[in-house]
Amino acid sequence: MTSTGSGSIRRLHVVDDPLEEVRSSFLRLAERFDAQEAGDLAATFVIDVAGRGPTTVAVRDARCFVSPGLAPDPDARLATDPATWLDLVGGRVDGIAAFLAGRLNIEGDLNLAARFETLFRPAPGATRVLRTRRTNVRGIELESIVAGTGTPVLLLHGLGASKVSFLPTLDGLGGDRFEVHALDLPGFGKSSKPLPAGRRYTMAWMADAVHGYLIRNGIRSAHIVGNSMGGRIATELGLRHPGSVRSVVGLGSAVAFDEYRRIAPLLRVSRPQYLAVAPLRARRAWIEAGLRHLFHDPSRLPEANFQAAATDVMLSLREPGYRLAFATCARNLGMEKGRGRNSYWEKLAACGVPTYWIFGRHDRLVHHRYADRVRTSLPAAKVEMWEDCGHVPQFEHPDRVNDRVLAWLDRIEAGR
Incomplete structure (x- = not known):
């Protein structure tokens, strides 16, 4: 086969x-x-x-x-x-x-x-070779799976997820044109989970960690594709290290959420994330329901995949380091400044790298109205609204995502 x-x-x-x-x-x-x-x-x-x-x-x-x-x-x-x-x-x-x-x-x-x-060493004549890579970035071990050869593409997962949330994209893009890296961000998957001291788990710190991954692997510049929080980190990478970013693709990308503006001051003066140190008893049924909540049409994914993903989440929740990373990232996203000087939307307007944004009409985590905010802040950006999509287009519509992203990458590469 x-x-x-x-x-x-x-x-x-x-x-x-x-x-x-x-x-x-x-x-x-x-x-x-x-x-x-x-x-x-x-x-x-x-x-x-x-x-x-x-x-x-x-x-x-x-x-x-x-x-x-x-x-x-x-x-x-x-x-x-x-x-x-x-x-x-x-x-x-x-x-x-x-x-x-x-x-x-x-x-x-x-x-x-x-x-x-x-x-295991690849069999003779293997159609595609997958590699696991461990990269030390300032004392933090980052794990990634790499497929394909060619122009580098980095895949960044969302809050609470890991590199396996990008398996369809890794499969679709990793061939003889693009070398695709699916990365476990710090605190998630098989990467190190340092305590949330200082700037750790802010979007700027995460972006710097990803930039360190590029440097340590000798990658001068790459296309960055991110889902949810990974999209927010991809944007931050483009703002902080534009010379290392060929383009940014955001799939249900997290932004500065208006609905959290009233509680942001409370989050800034408190440290609720440390409650995550306590043991957590999560019911499997709740986790599976939460995973289905990410989709507009959950039936597009085989039942076995939901079960496998739920088991993976339950295993992750056993780790205090994962729970702390999850809670701290969520707090930092909630504190994101949406208005005024040095706010997210003001910084976004200064983004000089090409960006492509895909929003889902039925995304329950990132409201589709943010598509218009992006168009206003970045008139040159490519922005699409998918009417039949939830929060994880790379799994709900994998073929469409792969086709659109490949077309985008070709367009950017042709213009370089």
């Missing part, structure tokens, strides 16, 4: 005895283990291939152990059919494409599951 670039898969590879080939594939997989790529990772994966039963792949001390059977409490569990598994290990399709096409089901830690195939 191979990815068509839009999450669909067509069959290419047929074997006479797939289950026997599956057994052999695990032996070959262990031989391709990349100890340097694994580093100090300690994780347990269960691979459940239909008709064969579970196989445990344990990674620890820069070694890989493969054994039949189901390990207790694995970090991630991947389930698929024999043909899809053989195409995964044979490099004919990557895990992101298989997951988005509904051919690979994941339970547990989505970030670890996304990293799984990067722990």
Whole structure:
């Protein structure tokens, strides 16, 4: 099988005895283990291939152990059919494409599951190679998944999310024209979660951390695509470091919210985010309902994806560092100054990098009226209102987002 670039898969590879080939594939997989790529990772994966039963792949001390059977409490569990598994290990399709096409089901830690195939040297003739990258920026480790080659594109997730929220975009853009980096911002995913002291978790600090990522990876300039808070950080990056930004694309981008103006003074004199240190008991049903709330039409996403995302959120909420980062970022967004000297909208008007904004008519977090505010502040910006969209267009309309963003990137590159 191979990815068509839009999450669909067509069959290419047929074997006479797939289950026997599956057994052999695990032996070959262990031989391709990349100890340097694994580093100090300690994780347990269960691979459940239909008709064969579970196989445990344990990674620890820069070694890989493969054994039949189901390990207790694995970090991630991947389930698929024999043909899809053989195409995964044979490099004919990557895990992101298989997951988005509904051919690979994941339970547990989505970030670890996304990293799984990067722990092994690519099979000969692999259609696309995914890499996990750990980048130290002033003592903070930032993790990213990188796909493709060419002009750099950086994907920045929203509040409470991680790089896996951009899997459809990574799949759609990461080819032979663009090198796409899906980044875990500080405090989220598998990146470091420093305590919220000083300027940490302000949008300016986050933008500087992203700029440090570019510098440390030798990237002189990149297109920045951000969803929600990630869009706000992308804009801040364009304001603070315009020479490093080729363009900014905001998908349901966070702005200075008028509705929080009255409580902003209270947020400035208080530190409610420290309440997040306390243990949090979240009901799974609440989390799944909240995830569906992000969509105009939740039925566009397979039920298994909601379940996988809910599990991932529940795992994140167990970490005090994540809860502190979430609460502090939310507080800083709520304090954003919308009027007067040095306000968000005044600064935005001075943005000199090309910007493309997509708003959803049914976005319950970023009201669609902000599309007009952006048009007023940035007359040269490209602004679209999608009538059938909620807060996460990259998942609700992945093909459309990929097509529009690719067209935008081509336009900007042609004018450079």
